[in-house]
Amino acid sequence: MSKEGGHPGDNPHAEFPISEATQPEGDAHYDARSRTREVLGSFFSRLGRKVYLACELPVDYPGEPMFAPDVIAVVDVEPHSRMRWTVSAEGKGVDLALEVHVAGERRKDLERNVERYARLGIREYFVFDLGRLRLNGWRLVEGLRAYRPILPQRGTYHSDVLDLELQVGEEQLRFYKGGAALPNAQEVIARLERLVGQREASCAELQQQLVEEARLRAEESQRREDAERRLAEALAELERLRGGKH
Template structure:
């Protein structure tokens, strides 16, 4: 479970924003659910705060077994804190690296140990003494190649922006606010049309009173 309300809110908003963004594609977004990665070994599991898996049927699961689905998560987010720091940048980082998770993002909403709050890693092939290996390297400019999004710290949350058009992916509260604004604008437009039609009818009536046919 999330440590604080801020951590929980960051998890839920990240989940919903990415779920809506990927709606209609062969992908799923899961949060705080077990990822099983070794068949026959039920203890080989981890529960990422948010994970994005491509190439699978959309929708929720009770848990995720990578060997049954045929895919490992492509992107994982951990909403981190001082209490989970060692695990998030230690065991989990090495595990996700080993599993082949392409991008790993750490978000520290309280800024307890990541001064900039957001830190990303991308899997890259590097040369070592024993040959090429895949290792996590820091992500520059907070750009997610796999998601095609730019990530930005916005208070206690991550803001997500499309790389193709710069459009922000709205969180649920922003969506609700935008809907309210749209509803007000539509109502104002309807009222303006009603008044215009009323004025036109009044003018037509005056013209008729003067013996002028407004339809001619």
């Protein structure tokens, strides 16, 4: 869930106290948001699409208290490392915010953030309730600073910002493109291990085939040598018998 600090100033620690920015919420919260960033980052990197992604990065809108959603996405910007997202310096605001709710007050994520993020013009906002394994999404009404709920289609929520489908599955938030799930790091590793195993098995099978072919060629060569030897012996015997008739 989002963390809030004071108004901007010269001292970043005064703006956004460390105690506010890093409230511990356990491994489940950390894993969910870091997995989201990793999966999306890997996907957009493969596409060559410029999307900046960050977890709990301080976000600074002019005249607003600084806050830090669990995950933010900003499209069409350079995805280099940043200490904060300052709207006045970057020239644009956040396109998508996602909060992972694990414990505590739900009203902050499901009510107050809905009003605030809409007012700031954040195009889409999603809340993944990890405890209840539920997903909610909102999108700005065109021309207004107000959200309209995103209605799921067969359990999936479409994100215009990401051009992906979101769905809760396997007790985690999953992302889909064209009906195929975007793999996380563990799944990519498992897939590569399977490919390596299949390649090693294929190499071993090919090696066995080469050994067998070499054995068959050696046996065929030996049979030809034996046949040629027996023929030579027969011819020599025939010649000897012919010589004995004189």
